[in-house]
Amino acid sequence: MSAFRGEKIDIGGRSLRVVRAGPAETPAHPLIVCEHGAFGCASDWAVVQEKLAARGLRSLAYDRAGLGHSDAGPEPRDGRAINDDLDALLGALRETGPILLVGHSMGGLMVRLFALERDRPLTGLVLVDAVTPDVFSLPGGPSAIRGFGRVLQVVSHGARFGLMVPVSFISGNLIGLPGQAGAEKRRIHASASHAHGAAAEVVQWPRTSEMAGAIELPTDLPVAVVTAGPHRGRAALKAIQEKPANHSRAGFIEHVPPSSHANLLGPRYADAIVRGVDHVLQAGSR
Template sequence: MPPSQEASKGDIHEVDLGDGRTLFMTCAGSGERTVVLESGYHESSDIWMLTEDGADRSVFERLADRYRVCAYDRPGTLLLTADAPAVTDRSTPVSMPRAGTAVIDDLHTALARSGEEGPYLLVAHSMGGLLARLYAQTYPQHLDGVVFVDAFPVEMPALLGKKWKAYATVLNATGGGSSQGYESIDVEGTIASIEASDPFPDIPIGVISKDLPFAGLPADPVGFTAEDLENAWAAAQPHLVALRPDTPHLIATGSDHYIHVRQPDLVEAMVDIVAGRSVR
């Protein structure tokens, strides 16, 4: 991508996970609700503090105006604000690949040990949406809402069929795949965990979807086409909307996959909508 403008960060937590590891978390603002930001695949918390395409303030800054907002680094993700993206060690490195259950257990422990008060409203982009869904179905009592920002759908392998393996190879290699410790998540195992979990809980959600093609794909991907990916992604978005009745769904006109960077005001608006629908 990379985005072009860095926003100021808040209070830094080096949260002790209790097993010799720490998780890096940045929090700012205050309010009656704590919003937790879950980044996309391979991306650190930096992504929520960046803007592009003329947006004047990041999602992190906007939400901190009236909520307590926290973003964190999953191990092995990329520092996007460096001169060249590099794998961060702000959160203790771990062996890869990781199960989705291990990822959400880290977040659950970190939130409990950070002193940040719940229940939480999760805002999740791309692969973070898959993790947020697993978190919601595993720890429903700790959430009071989820905002899915062009989120990775459970249905993607089925919709892509025989082309899924080829796409998964590209998905896992994006960015800095040759770096030691680079994030790798067992996507199929995470989907299986979601399907084996309790149904999605009775909490409000909101969905935001892109309307422009993905950027950054290989020019001639092997085993699938850009059209295959776009068709499957579009076909899966209604499944996210259908997780709860009367789910608000915004289309980010003129935005590609990075809606939270291109149009942070849409994410801010959807958080307000979902927060207003939750009962505390």
């Protein structure tokens, strides 16, 4: 049995781990590309990919460079470097058709930047409890992000001495992934190289956010926003998360109050993400 789900794809002297699901070809639909959040990996999308495949939809999730089972990439690990890798990956896979980008958490910045800077045909975006550039306008937002970066740097140092192994049994699968994907997620969560790669990305969060917020998304780009948790006490954050869908002429918003930032991707709540994908597919076919 392979040590990981999926396959490793060479993108020019280094490889990224990719997990593909669904039919080999679906000419009527775009490829759905799933971008994980900070400290995440392709495993995060296992339930969502299974649900998409059950609907006859083709999807791809991958570990960004230095995370999970992917080789490290050149620094700095900002959104532009990350999207260079995604472009190279799609090229290596000979994917030339339209794509639909789904981004969770900090992955929302990556897919937004991809939409702004890349020439590939794009059906739309699904932002899953996603970070937006406007988070820096929230009171305490910049300091919280800097603090998160410092925490991950400490975690990266401690992981070299195995300190993340016991932590992974507690927080390694907050999504609630079943079976092989859940076990894989815990192993990755405990990995020192994964912690180092995640810290390198989060250090570049302000720069990535600045690039992603340089201009607005096109109003004719379909955008679905799915958020976790209740409105109570979080109205300012919810308004920021809703903004890309409100800006779009084909926007969709769904809040999932009982869910958390992590388990929104899990078996209980992932159908909301699929509804966001459905909206973008329908809007893109008009």
